[in-house]
Amino acid sequence: MTDEPLVLGIETSCDETGVGIVRGHTLLADAVASSVDEHARFGGVVPEVASRAHLEAMVPTIERACETAGITPYDVDAIAVTSGPGLAGALLVGVAAAKALAIGLGKPLYGVNHLASHVAVDQLEHGPLPEPVLAMLVSGGHSSLLRVEDVTTGVTPLGATIDDAAGEAFDKVARLLSLPFPGGPHIDREARSGSSVAIDFPRGLTSRKDLERHRFDFSFSGLKTAVARWVEARERSGEPVPVANVAASFQEAVCDVLVRKALDAATDQGIEDLLIGGGVAANSRLRAMAESRAEPLGIRVRVPRPGLCTDNGAMVAALGAEMVARGRTPSALDLPADSSQPVTSVLV
Ligand code: KG4
Ligand code: ZN
Secondary structure, three states, X not given: OOOOOEEEEEEOOOOEEEEEEEEOOEEEEEEEEEOHHHHHHHOOOOHHXXXXXXXXXHHHHHHHHHHHHOOOHHHOOEEEEEEEOOOHHHXXXXXXXXXXXXXXXXXXXXXXXXXXXXHHOOHHHHOOOOOOEEEEEEOOOOEEXXXXXXXXXXXXXXXXXXXXXXXXXXXXXXXHOOOOOOOHHHHHHHHOOOOOOOOOOOOOOOOHHHHHHHOOOEOOHHHHHXXXXXXXXXXXXXXXXXXXXXXXXXXXXXXXXHHHHHHHHHHHHOOOEEEEEOHHHHOHHHHHHHHHHHHHXXXXXXXXXXXXXXXXXXXXXXXXXXXXXOOOOOOOOOOOOOOOOXXXXXXX
């Protein structure tokens, strides 16, 4: 027997219906049903389509997770759910399912922040989080630098994107290059056979003047426009677009800025551990660059494996288990889904 909490976590903030089951820091099941194929032809996630897909996938995904973990819902100590931020209709499906489970089973319910969950998930792979840890979250919806004292209570934003999220930039540039949605993994793959120095794309918010006001903020829309102009000029001149070189040079520009700012923030805050999470953390160049540049600064880098970086239920269960372990007060059963839940609100 163990007294570590057994927690079922539900994630529905975007297009993945995720149900994860953890015991303390041990991952028992991570069932994900994605509606990404249904959005592909639109080049982005369609909220109504995502909500409907969550509704259809919810019960089978819960069943699959319980089967994999070898438990029944009656065994769990608590239910955790993403209450925000995310797509309002999509969040509502997860929150409603979690409330139904919590009420039906008579278990406590924790409505948790999606971004903090991206941080907490690393505990399933690398053990307890260093405190404080500098977290860089880069996904399709967010790019932020956070000082995390205690993932259950204390998250302080240091900077964020002022326009496109990093993953959004990957997806938009992939589209320009006629690569499928979501574009990140395709750019990553194409870039392997391209040259990262072939084209000198701009590094947003890194000029001396920008650094005065936006030292830890990001901007990727100028980069996206620069890639679009470059590709258009090529097409106008009738020359083929060197997809691998554009992908590699674009990826280098994104990773360069992300890593530079993350390491600057860690150094500024006197923090020796950098955690990278969110879908873009699955990027192979970002992982390699962060490690090689952090090492001489004495900064350790933690990145969960790619499957735990993209949205999933295990991350929500991981944060829920931490809430239980640290004795946090469960959420009220009428907790709302909050599409713009601030990162400072870790538990509602
Ligand atoms: O965290 P996530 O699954 O969902 C959101 O909360 O947004 O992140 C999805 C994003 C997409 O924009 C996708 O293109 C990007 O993560 N992504 C990647 C890679 N794998 C996924 N971006 C760059 N390189 C990758 N290997
Ligand atoms: Zn996410």
